[in-house]
Amino acid sequence: MNFLQPAMLLALPLIALPILIHLINQNRYKTMPWGATMFLLKAKRMARGMARLRYILLMLARMLAVAGLIFAVSRPMSGGWLGLTSSNSPEVTIVVLDRSVSMEEQNPQTSESKRSTALQKLSDMLRSTESDTKLVLFDSAYGKPLEISSIAELESLPEASATATTTDLPALMQNVVEYIETNETGRTDVWICSDLRQNDWNPTAGRWETVRRQLSAREGLRLFLLTYPDVAADNVAVSVSGVHRRESLNGADLVMDILLTRSTPTDEPQDVELTIIIDGARSRLNLELTGDQLVRKGHAIPLDKEAREGWGRVELPRDSNLSDNVYRFVYAEPAVRKTVIVSDNEAAAEMFRVAAATASDRSLIYEAEILSSAAANAIPWEEAAMIVWQAPIPDGLLAKQLEDFVASGRSVMFFPPESPGTNNLFNAAWTEWRTPEKGDHFPFKPWRTDADLLANALSGTPLPVGQVQCYRACQLDVKLATSLWQLENGMPLLTRAGTDRGAAYFCSMLPTVADSNLVSNGVTFYVMTQRALARGAGALGTARHADAGTIPEAITSQWTALDELSERTYVSQRPITAGLYRAQDKLFAMNRPLSEDNANVISDEAIGDVLNGLEFTRINDEVGGAMQLASEVWRTFLILMILALLAEAILCVPDQVPASKPATI
Amino acid sequence: MRDFIEPAVIARLSGLAMDARQPMIGSVSGRHRSPTRGSSLEFSEYRKYVPGDDTRRLDWRAWGRSDRFYIKEYEADTNLRLALIVDVSGSMNYGINGSQEPGKTKLDYARRLAGTLAYLAAAQGDAVGLYSAGETFQREIAPKRSPAHLKFVLDELALMKGEGETGLPTALHQAAEKVAQRALVVIISDLFMDPEELRSCFQHLRFRKHDVAVFHLLEQSEIDFEFDRPVKFVDLEGAAPMLVDPTTIAKQYRAAVQTYLADIKKLVRDSAVDYHRVSIEEHYAEPLTRFLLARKR
Numbered sequence: 001m002n003f004l005q006p007a008m009l010l011a012l013p014l015i016a017l018p019i020l021i022h023l024i025n026q027n028r029y030k031t032m033p034w035g036a037t038m039f040l041l042k043a044k045r046m047a048r049g050m051a052r053l054r055y056i057l058l059m060l061a062r063m064l065a066v067a068g069l070i071f072a073v074s075r076p077m078s079g080g081w082l083g084l085t086s087s088n089s090p091e092v093t094i095v096v097l098d099r100s101v102s103m104e105e106q107n108p109q110t111s112e113s114k115r116s117t118a119l120q121k122l123s124d125m126l127r128s129t130e131s132d133t134k135l136v137l138f139d140s141a142y143g144k145p146l147e148i149s150s151i152a153e154l155e156s157l158p159e160a161s162a163t164a165t166t167t168d169l170p171a172l173m174q175n176v177v178e179y180i181e182t183n184e185t186g187r188t189d190v191w192i193c194s195d196l197r198q199n200d201w202n203p204t205a206g207r208w209e210t211v212r213r214q215l216s217a218r219e220g221l222r223l224f225l226l227t228y229p230d231v232a233a234d235n236v237a238v239s240v241s242g243v244h245r246r247e248s249l250n251g252a253d254l255v256m257d258i259l260l261t262r263s264t265p266t267d268e269p270q271d272v273e274l275t276i277i278i279d280g281a282r283s284r285l286n287l288e289l290t291g292d293q294l295v296r297k298g299h300a301i302p303l304d305k306e307a308r309e310g311w312g313r314v315e316l317p318r319d320s321n322l323s324d325n326v327y328r329f330v331y332a333e334p335a336v337r338k339t340v341i342v343s344d345n346e347a348a349a350e351m352f353r354v355a356a357a358t359a360s361d362r363s364l365i366y367e368a369e370i371l372s373s374a375a376a377n378a379i380p381w382e383e384a385a386m387i388v389w390q391a392p393i394p395d396g397l398l399a400k401q402l403e404d405f406v407a408s409g410r411s412v413m414f415f416p417p418e419s420p421g422t423n424n425l426f427n428a429a430w431t432e433w434r435t436p437e438k439g440d441h442f443p444f445k446p447w448r449t450d451a452d453l454l455a456n457a458l459s460g461t462p463l464p465v466g467q468v469q470c471y472r473a474c475q476l477d478v479k480l481a482t483s484l485w486q487l488e489n490g491m492p493l494l495t496r497a498g499t500d501r502g503a504a505y506f507c508s509m510l511p512t513v514a515d516s517n518l519v520s521n522g523v524t525f526y527v528m529t530q531r532a533l534a535r536g537a538g539a540l541g542t543a544r545h546a547d548a549g550t551i552p553e554a555i556t557s558q559w560t561a562l563d564e565l566s567e568r569t570y571v572s573q574r575p576i577t578a579g580l581y582r583a584q585d586k587l588f589a590m591n592r593p594l595s596e597d598n599a600n601v602i603s604d605e606a607i608g609d610v611l612n613g614l615e616f617t618r619i620n621d622e623v624g625g626a627m628q629l630a631s632e633v634w635r636t637f638l639i640l641m642i643l644a645l646l647a648e649a650i651l652c653v654p655d656q657v658p659a660s661k662p663a664t665i
Numbered sequence: 666m667r668d669f670i671e672p673a674v675i676a677r678l679s680g681l682a683m684d685a686r687q688p689m690i691g692s693v694s695g696r697h698r699s700p701t702r703g704s705s706l707e708f709s710e711y712r713k714y715v716p717g718d719d720t721r722r723l724d725w726r727a728w729g730r731s732d733r734f735y736i737k738e739y740e741a742d743t744n745l746r747l748a749l750i751v752d753v754s755g756s757m758n759y760g761i762n763g764s765q766e767p768g769k770t771k772l773d774y775a776r777r778l779a780g781t782l783a784y785l786a787a788a789q790g791d792a793v794g795l796y797s798a799g800e801t802f803q804r805e806i807a808p809k810r811s812p813a814h815l816k817f818v819l820d821e822l823a824l825m826k827g828e829g830e831t832g833l834p835t836a837l838h839q840a841a842e843k844v845a846q847r848a849l850v851v852i853i854s855d856l857f858m859d860p861e862e863l864r865s866c867f868q869h870l871r872f873r874k875h876d877v878a879v880f881h882l883l884e885q886s887e888i889d890f891e892f893d894r895p896v897k898f899v900d901l902e903g904a905a906p907m908l909v910d911p912t913t914i915a916k917q918y919r920a921a922v923q924t925y926l927a928d929i930k931k932l933v934r935d936s937a938v939d940y941h942r943v944s945i946e947e948h949y950a951e952p953l954t955r956f957l958l959a960r961k962r
Contacts, residue, residue, distance in 0.1 A: 026895055029908055032763050034898035035756030035771075036887040038857055039925065040907055043918035051913040652912070 107624025
């Protein structure tokens with residue numbers, strides 16, 4: 001509990017005033033001669049217990065009245081759950097703000113989103129407590145600390161506005177922990193404002209363990225969860241995939257797969273009217289949605305035969321979340337999805353070729369070319385979407401070319417060679433081959449299911465990664481990387497090196513029969529190869545699709561907007577908002593990550609597990625709700641004082657004298 | 666005449682005779698019934714003649730009717746012994762509203778009651794005695810009939826002072842033994858003691874065939890106990906003073922008083938005691954009038 005006039009608390013010793021007055025009053029007695037002492041003695045004997053209790057209650061009531069008055073004039077702040085916390089103002093208040101798309105879910109009455117509600121309540125709370133705490137914002141889009149000079153700024157900051165990104169809360173909390181440790185923040189309050197979406201929290205992530213360990217070691221740190229777990233029943237999200245131009249007898253068609261996702265599954269059919277805008281021309285499409293998803297595969301819209309490239313949007317009518325009602329796309333002549341495989345192991349190379357060249361989208365052209373390590377300098381760098389490198393890590397020019405290849409947004413998958421070598425690239429180097437100490441294959445840790453190569457399917461179904469068996473793996477010495485899959489002993493099995501753009505993956509096992517069952521149990525191997533290829537292919541061709549938050553501002557600032565919605569976006573906000581842009585000869589469609597359409601909320605048990613060992617206060621709020629995190633509660637103390645005075649008055653009422661006195665006296 | 670005897674009250678009450686509720690044994694003829702047969706004009710009963718009876722008292726008419734000898738007996742009238750027992754303990758110094766001014770205390774009130782009763786009894790030829798009961802049985806004047814003895818009694822009344830604890834139970838037991846013949850025993854006290862202690866006293870007096878009357882002197886503030894701030898009660902009988910917040914024990918005090926009064930009432934009813942509860946705020950002539958009227962034959 002905080003006090004706006006804490007100086008008034010200096011008057012707290014006045015609580016003893018009633019006792020003092022009582023003692024003084026006891027000494028101001030009058031003396032009286034008395035004959036009927038026998039009755040006095042008897043009355044005192046009879047009243048010993050009761051009188052003492054009454055006296056104690058009387059004193060308590062009077063002290064309570066004084067205490068109530070002092071607390072009332074001290075203007076205490078409380079409310080919600082804050083009242084249960086201690087009165088110390090924190091030196092630093094860290095706001096961890098989930099700016100993901102799902103946080104834009106609105107209350108239809110107030111048009112307040114979960115994000116804006118959380119910000120407003122935090123602002124009100126900090127303002128009303130008149131705390132001189134240092135305010136630091138960690139938003140999920142940038143993940144960096146932003147020190148805020150005044151509370152009033154919190155709600156209006158661009159860094160706290162809506163985005164089309166997703167949230168990696170474990171990573172964000174790691175940044176928070178790092179900030180706390182680096183700055184030695186002392187008494188710190190950490191407020192996590194989130195809607196508890198499964199994909200944002202990723203409760204199985206191993207990174208939580210580090211966060212837990214480091215936070216639990218901090219003295220004076222208080223953790224608050226301001227959560228909005230309710231999911232709107234009427235929200236529908238739209239997305240499109242596989243957008244490509246197809247020549248037809250009458251001209252050309254734009255073909256796409258449309259996916260509608262309902263946040264709350266129900267068997268009740270729902271008519272959805274889609275508006276499809278292509279190069280500014282609108283058309284409508286009525287669909288009936290039952291269950292939680294509807295996929296309209298290969299929906300074709302006639303195009304002008306001359307239109308070789310263009311842009312478009314698919315829009316839904318207004319519902320609880322406006323941010324997932326629009327999905328943008330661009331189209332052009334599709335680029336060939338070319339994979340170059342550098343390997344001296346023929347069996348492995350063939351397996352890579354099959355996985356890379358087998359079309360997952362029949363409207364696209366897939367190619368794969370195998371080169372020996374000696375012929376690596378013949379790699380067609382400009383045409384390749386992905387390079388599979390199963391050879392010693394190169395150095396010199398080849399290494400530089402690979403770095404540039406990744407920096408251009410394309411993918412490289414490194415697999416270990418028989419002779420690992422000593423070179424280091426992307427802060428990673430193969431060291432030596434290892435076999436299991438017990439049994440014939442290595443046991444695994446859980447893999448990363450929320451993003452990247454081993455992420456769950458859009459339906460939420462996990463890949464059959466658990467069925468993979470690894471008989472031999474090469475030790476990888478790596479720094480500043482994201483582990484996607486690990487052996488139980490902590491040895492990395494699939495790792496993504498830290499890069500600004502593109503992706504460099506290191507897979508520590510080979511798909512050959514002697515090394516693993518990746519091929520015989522081929523789904524995992526095929527999906528991870530195709531995902532890496534699709535990611536690399538996104539950087540080729542003239543029409544490119546990207547998730548918001550994956551392209552740095554330095555690149556997006558050069559772009560020009562294609563549609564009127566994108567024109568309204570500030571240049572600084574382009575990397576984290578959805579939009580349609582042109583960059584020289586390329587078209588870009590930026591959209592929210594599709595994982596945001598998954599409305600799964602983590603359970604209370606999962607929160608307990610994630611924050612196991614940490615003391616935290618959870619405040620479940622409602623979007624647009626009127627509950628205050630803190631408010632003045634002097635009225636409560638005034639009522640307490642009045643009640644105490646009433647009790648005192650009742651206790652002081654003298655006993656009734658019998659109306660009729662004895663007859664003869 | 667003493668200052669505690671008012672001629673006007675004497676004049677007002679002189680018309681009311683002080684009668685005993687039971688036959689008295691006196692030494693001389695008086696206005697009170699005697700348990701023995703005597704020569705008054707009032708017929709009492711017949712009884713069979715036994716040898717030795719005075720033949721002059723044979724009822725010849727009864728012999729003529731029944732051929733049997735009967736002695737005709739008549740009531741005997743005798744005088745009364747009035748034994749006044751006055752409590753002179755410290756608590757009798759309590760006066761109206763706690764005042765201890767002369768003339769306002771219970772002892773002064775008792776003095777008036779006793780003096781007036783003594784005067785009235787002497788006036789109708791009865792013997793008057795006085796016993797003062799303090800911490801011990803302090804003073805005793807055996808009942809006598811002479812005017813000089815009345816003066817002696819009144820002098821003693823005038824000299825009485827209230828002090829110490831009450832010794833009333835002891836005094837009553839002693840009085841029961843010392844008053845040799847049947848008497849009207851009038852006790853004037855605040856009776857601030859355990860009613861059970863009084864029970865044996867009254868039974869003792871009744872066993873000795875005394876007609877017992879009690880004037881129970883009380884003051885209203887002792888009953889109501891209405892005080893609004895702490896009071897240090899200084900016991901008039903010498904016990905340690907008590908600092909009391911009256912608001913905390915008033916209810917219990919009143920309950921204790923009511924229980925005590927109820928016990929006293931039951932006690933006097935069981936013991937056939939002529940009981941008069943008296944507020945010292947009323948004029949002493951009122952309880953005396955009630956006392957005398959209740960005894961009128």
